[in-house]
Each structure stands twice: as C-alpha cells, then as structure tokens.
Amino acid sequence: MNLLAFDTSTDTLSIAVQAADAVWQHTGPGGAQASATLIPAISALLAQAGLSFATLDTIVFGRGPGSFTGLRTACAVAQGLAFGARGGAGVPVLPVDTLLAVAEEARHQHGCTQVVAALDARMDEVYVAHCxxxxxxxxxAGHWRTDGDFGLCAPEAVQVPAGWTLAGNARAAYAERLAPGALHASA
Structure with missing residues (x-):
C-alpha cells in the first residue's frame, strides 16, 4: 500500500511516505512555516520514494488536537490532494488523532505500551490522553485504547500512573511543572 501521512498540528511538521514496506520521513519547523513548506516537502518525499499522487492509495493526516492554523492546513491539504490524486479519481482520507501518533512514536522508538501523551496547547495548558x-x-491486530477524547489542563494537573511513560512536546515547554519524576520518552 502506498501512503502519504503528515501532521502540522504542533511546532514540528512531520511527513512520511510508505511504499510497500519502505518508509521515507521528513521533519521540519511547524507553525506558520508549515503552510508554505508542506506541499513542496510532500512532493520531494514522494519523488524520493519513486511515487506520485497518481500512485497513492490513501492520505493520512493529523486531526489534532493542536494549533488551529495547523489543523486547517492539514485538513485542507489532505482533502485537496486526495481529491486530485489518481488523475481526479481520488483516494480515501484518514484522520488520525495526534495524541495517538505521539503514543505510537513512543512505542515504535522506545517500546512503551502505557503512554501519557502530552502536547503543548500554549497559554499554560497541555493536551493530554492516556493511551x-x-x-x-x-x-x-494490536491497537491503542485511550481514556476517551483528549483532555486540556494545566501542566501540574497531568497524572502519570506508576509504570507509565510521558511522551510528547509538553515536557520541553513546561519542564518540571509537568509530572515531575515520571518516565519520559524523548524524541
């Protein structure tokens, strides 16, 4: 299966292309810059993988939570590219929860299976989910179970149960205000 996946909801732009079992990845500055760099970066990554919009099977995008501008960018680009893919025949679009993507990255990189995913929501708050x-x-197939939809709270209110791992960009923003002493999976 040929997939294009991207997330622009945080301060990091993340793009991945999968062709069969091979994966190509790109990360860069998110935020306002993601709007200008997303499509050229996608085109470059597809070229590296030897794929085109005509050969994609699905487009996956990060649905948030996160930056409002980043979410609008991801959704609009995913819909536009999917509509025009395969010569206008289109391909399916799959929204993926950004906090689940954080948990999956912690599992992939560090083997974590109990993750408190926490992202900086700005204005002294974090988005959080227990996964x-x-x-x-x-x-x-294996899958993630969460405690429902994401939560929004002050960094001090985040609870990390014993044996669980904290993952995401919130630790960098709030340091010891966020679950001091908790295990932390760094990117």
Missing part, C-alpha cells in the same frame, strides 16, 4: 497498547490477540 494503552493492546497487543494482537485471537487474530485481531
């Missing part, structure tokens, strides 16, 4: 990986069982 637990449930391994494959009885023929069903």
């Amino acid at each position: 637990e990986w449930l391994p494959a069982q009885h023929g069903a």
Whole structure:
C-alpha cells in the first residue's frame, strides 16, 4: 500500500511516505512555516520514494488536537490532494488523532505500551490522553485504547500512573511543572 501521512498540528511538521514496506520521513519547523513548506516537502518525499499522487492509495493526516492554523492546513491539504490524486479519481482520507501518533512514536522508538501523551496547547495548558497498547490477540491486530477524547489542563494537573511513560512536546515547554519524576520518552 502506498501512503502519504503528515501532521502540522504542533511546532514540528512531520511527513512520511510508505511504499510497500519502505518508509521515507521528513521533519521540519511547524507553525506558520508549515503552510508554505508542506506541499513542496510532500512532493520531494514522494519523488524520493519513486511515487506520485497518481500512485497513492490513501492520505493520512493529523486531526489534532493542536494549533488551529495547523489543523486547517492539514485538513485542507489532505482533502485537496486526495481529491486530485489518481488523475481526479481520488483516494480515501484518514484522520488520525495526534495524541495517538505521539503514543505510537513512543512505542515504535522506545517500546512503551502505557503512554501519557502530552502536547503543548500554549497559554499554560497541555493536551493530554492516556493511551494503552493492546497487543494482537485471537487474530485481531494490536491497537491503542485511550481514556476517551483528549483532555486540556494545566501542566501540574497531568497524572502519570506508576509504570507509565510521558511522551510528547509538553515536557520541553513546561519542564518540571509537568509530572515531575515520571518516565519520559524523548524524541
């Protein structure tokens, strides 16, 4: 399957292209710069992978929570590219929760299976979700279970249960105000 995935909801622009089992990745500055650099970076990454918009099967985008401008950018670009892909025949669009993407990155990079994903929401608040990986069982694929929708709170209010790992960009913004003493998966 040929996938294009990107997230512009945080201060980091993340793009990935998958062709069969191979993956190409790009990261860069997010925020306002993402609007100007997203499409050229996508085109460059597709070229590196030997793919084009005509060969994509699906487009995945980060649906937030996050920056309002970043979310509008991701959604609009995903819809526009998907509509025009395959010579106008289009491809499906799949929105993915950004906090789940943070948890998956912690699992992929560090093997974490119990993750408190926390992103800087600005204005002295963080977006947070408790995510637990449930391994494959009885023929069903592994998947994440969360405590519902994301929460929004002060950094001091984030609870990290014993044995769980804190992941995301909120630690860099709020240092020891955010779950002091908790295990932390750094990017």
